[in-house]
Amino acid sequence: MSTANFKYKYRVGGITIASDIHYPELILDNSLEGAEVVLAFGDVPETLNNNRADFPIVEANEENYLLKIPRAGRYLVNRGNRITIQPENGAALEDVRKQSLTAVLAMLGYQRNYIMMHGGVVMIDGRGVLITGISAMGKSALLAALSQKGCPVISDDISYIKVINKKVIAFPSFPRIMLWKDSLRKLKLDAEERQKLRADMEKYFYPVNDSVFHEPVMVNTVCALASSIGCGLFKTLSGLEKTTHLRDNLFHPWMLGPMGKSGYYASQVLNMASLVDVVLLGNDQTKSIEELAELFIEKMRHA
Amino acid sequence: MLNTNAKFIWLASYPKSGNTWVRIFLSALLTGKEPDINNLETNLIISNRQLIDSTLGFSSSDIPDDDYLPYRTQMYEAYARAHKQEYILCKVHDACTLKGKVLFTPAITRGTVYILRNPFDMVASTANHHNVSIEQALDYICSSDHALANRRTKLNSQVSQHMGTWSQHLQSWENVHHQNMLLVKYEDLVNNSQQAFSRIAAYINIPHTDAEVAQAIANAAFQKLQNQEQKSALRMAPHVKQFFRSGKVGGWRNEITTDQATRIIDCNYDALLKYGYIDNAGNILV
Numbered sequence: 208m209s210t211a212n213f214k215y216k217y218r219v220g221g222i223t224i225a226s227d228i229h230y231p232e233l234i235l236d237n238s239l240e241g242a243e244v245v246l247a248f249g250d251v252p253e254t255l256n257n258n259r260a261d262f263p264i265v266e267a268n269e270e271n272y273l274l275k276i277p278r279a280g281r282y283l284v285n286r287g288n289r290i291t292i293q294p295e296n297g298a299a300l301e302d303v304r305k306q307s308l309t310a311v312l313a314m315l316g317y318q319r320n321y322i323m324m325h326g327g328v329v330m331i332d333g334r335g336v337l338i339t340g341i342s343a344m345g346k347s348a349l350l351a352a353l354s355q356k357g358c359p360v361i362s363d364d365i366s367y368i369k370v371i372n373k374k375v376i377a378f379p380s381f382p383r384i385m386l387w388k389d390s391l392r393k394l395k396l397d398a399e400e401r402q403k404l405r406a407d408m409e410k411y412f413y414p415v416n417d418s419v420f421h422e423p424v425m426v427n428t429v430c431a432l433a434s435s436i437g438c439g440l441f442k443t444l445s446g447l448e449k450t451t452h453l454r455d456n457l458f459h460p461w462m463l464g465p466m467g468k469s470g471y472y473a474s475q476v477l478n479m480a481s482l483v484d485v486v487l488l489g490n491d492q493t494k495s496i497e498e499l500a501e502l503f504i505e506k507m508r509h510a
Numbered sequence: 511m512l513n514t515n516a517k518f519i520w521l522a523s524y525p526k527s528g529n530t531w532v533r534i535f536l537s538a539l540l541t542g543k544e545p546d547i548n549n550l551e552t553n554l555i556i557s558n559r560q561l562i563d564s565t566l567g568f569s570s571s572d573i574p575d576d577d578y579l580p581y582r583t584q585m586y587e588a589y590a591r592a593h594k595q596e597y598i599l600c601k602v603h604d605a606c607t608l609k610g611k612v613l614f615t616p617a618i619t620r621g622t623v624y625i626l627r628n629p630f631d632m633v634a635s636t637a638n639h640h641n642v643s644i645e646q647a648l649d650y651i652c653s654s655d656h657a658l659a660n661r662r663t664k665l666n667s668q669v670s671q672h673m674g675t676w677s678q679h680l681q682s683w684e685n686v687h688h689q690n691m692l693l694v695k696y697e698d699l700v701n702n703s704q705q706a707f708s709r710i711a712a713y714i715n716i717p718h719t720d721a722e723v724a725q726a727i728a729n730a731a732f733q734k735l736q737n738q739e740q741k742s743a744l745r746m747a748p749h750v751k752q753f754f755r756s757g758k759v760g761g762w763r764n765e766i767t768t769d770q771a772t773r774i775i776d777c778n779y780d781a782l783l784k785y786g787y788i789d790n791a792g793n794i795l796v
Contacts, residue, residue, distance in 0.1 A: 261588055262567025263581035274568065277577040309572050342559050342571055343667040389664035407574055409663045461564050 210242040220316055220367030221378035221423065224290075228304060232412055233381045234420045244288050244315065246307075251281040251293035260465035267465040272314040279303050279405075282311045287318035302405045305412070308381070313365040313458045317466060322370070322475050323458040327363035327384070328377040328424060329353045331507040335377050335424035337366060337483075339456035340432030345490050345499075348390040349432070351413065352500035355394065359419040360384065365458050368426070370475065375426040375482050382417035385410060393496055428484045428510050430503070431456060436489035439502050449485040450477055484510060512621045512715060513690060517590040519714055520614055520622045521552075522602045524651075524679045525658065526635040527627035528696040529601055531730060531757070535707055536599060538726035539716060545729065547738045555601040556586065556614075557659065557668040565589050571665050579608065587618050599714070603658055604671040605682040612686055622687045623710055627696035628787045628796045629676045629774050630762035648770055651676050652777040676774075677781035695785070697759045697796060703727050732757045760796055 210216070210225035217224045218236035225242035236242075255273050258266040266273040272284040280294040280303045290311060294303040316323045326339035327350045340346050347363050354360045362380035369376050388409040391398050398411040431452050436442050444452060453476045454460065463469045486506075490499060512519075521536075523529040533552040537545040545551070554561075562570045565585035566578055578585075590598060597620050606614050614622075629651050637647035650656045656673050659666040673679050683691065692713040698706040704720070707727055711718045762771065775782060775792055782788045787796055 260567060261591075262565070263584055264578070265567030276568075276573060279573075306572070310568055341667075342563065342569065343665045387664045389661070404572065405574065410571070410665075459563075459567070459569075461567065 246290040249291040251283045269467040322368040324366040325458040335426040344432040379420040383412040433487045440489045442487040444485045450480040516620045523625035535730040538729040622691040634765035677778040
């Protein structure tokens with residue numbers, strides 16, 4: 208498809224996206240090649256033919272992902288090469304636009320066969336570490352604390368991973384960390400109103416240094432935040448436990464079945480598990496985030 | 511009479527009413543072993559964010575709570591459909607209704623065990639749990655807006671749970687489930703343990719003998735739970751110094767003032783009278 212006439216070309220997770228919509232959060236791509244994906248406002252169906260998902264606001268099949276966000280709009284990701292957004296009448300366009308920066312971009316990655324992990328990648332002494340864990344475990348706060356200590360962060364919340372030549376490679380997403388107001392306060396960071404994910408939520412896309420957002424990074428270690436071990440303690444996993452943790456920390460793993468990709472990602476995760484170390488880091492938030500970040504850096508330097 | 515077309519058996523209560531204790535007992539009865547307080551068979555709580563996300567199909571933390579509220583009942587139904595066991599025991603602290611909508615409808619409910627504790631004894635326990643003053647704990651119990659995990663400026667591992675006052679919470683469950691609800695008083699669990707816990711097991715339809723119930727009660731004894739907690743903190747409440755406190759009935763007399771007790775009576779009079787926690791003259795009977 209021709210993408211030359213679009214105002215912007217972005218690069219997210221190694222994927223080039225052409226759009227007329229301005230996304231100040233995303234990294235612009237200055238290469239001369241055409242884009243792989245088009246992102247535009249347009250008509251989005253209310254429901255999918257052959258919907259295979261059983262969720263109230265999400266539908267999916269092998270080729271499509273349809274997200275219906277109340278008071279924002281409908282989002283359709285199609286065949287890994289098109290994202291269409293239809294705002295709901297009366298919705299604030301800023302909210303509509305920013306809601307496409309999480310699950311929608313992750314599903315684009317799945318459709319393009321990336322291993323989409325729930326978490327972010329940080330570089331410690333030049334080596335990539337993927338920090339995962341279930342929601343509310345403190346992933347983004349830890350990434351922000353590490354960023355404050357000078358460790359470059361290349362993704363948060365959704366991480367684009369591929370196994371290439373027996374190496375696990377993370378592709379930079381966009382230079383923002385999603386932080387709640389309390390986390391910003393603890394980290395002594397100030398955010399602006401316009402950085403909110405939604406005008407009526409206290410969740411912000413906090414900007415981080417974007418100087419490292421151009422090259423993929425090799426990931427050696429996956430660190431899963433967990434409440435099952437003492438705060439600040441590490442536990443190295445082996446065998447089946449590694450695979451289980453990686454599988455559990457895929458982004459929205461419940462979407463793989465409806466997308467017809469369960470088998471594909473079972474083998475991808477198995478492959479990834481054979482190439483990385485997987486450690487648990489206990490975090491029940493009884494230690495300060497700075498203390499946890501220091502323990503993390505110390506551990507990863509000697510990993 | 512259980513609704514055997516549905517799976518959820520709600521273990522419902524206002525916080526600090528003995529819900530965890532009942533779940534530990536049930537875990538002990540189901541396994542025949544002394545339960546690990548951090549690894550219970552009966553650990554599911556309906557407000558768990560992972561449960562909500564996996565049934566919503568989307569990260570609930572990326573949209574305002576009110577935007578997925580209309581789907582909550584549908585989501586619980588989907589969760590039950592996806593799980594093959596005959597019944598699902600599930601802890602609930604929410605009031606049964608929220609903003610005029612029934613969250614836990616009879617159609618998805620196999621049965622409800624409602625654990626009721628006199629609010630006078632709950633105050634000091636609530637203050638300890640939330641690390642607040644007695645007065646603040648009183649504000650919670652007497653506030654129509656009282657909710658757990660309701661802070662809008664941080665992400666919690668549980669979604670927001672509206673409860674209202676102690677008596678509003680009780681009424682919300684009674685109004686919806688009065689035809690199929692076992693109400694168990696905490697004070698009976700303490701003073702008539704064998705009989706009260708046996709009623710729960712019988713209602714849920716867990717096969718049991720008197721000896722098995724007695725053993726499960728022994729395995730869930732407060733002293734044992736306190737010993738476990740001393741060795742390893744309770745993970746569901748990592749910021750609480752001591753989750754399993756005295757558990758005594760009538761301890762409030764050494765913990766709150768008469769004025770504070772009167773405030774509880776003022777905002778919960780009818781329910782306190784109905785369940786025999788006060789007499790007509792407002793004298794406290796526990």
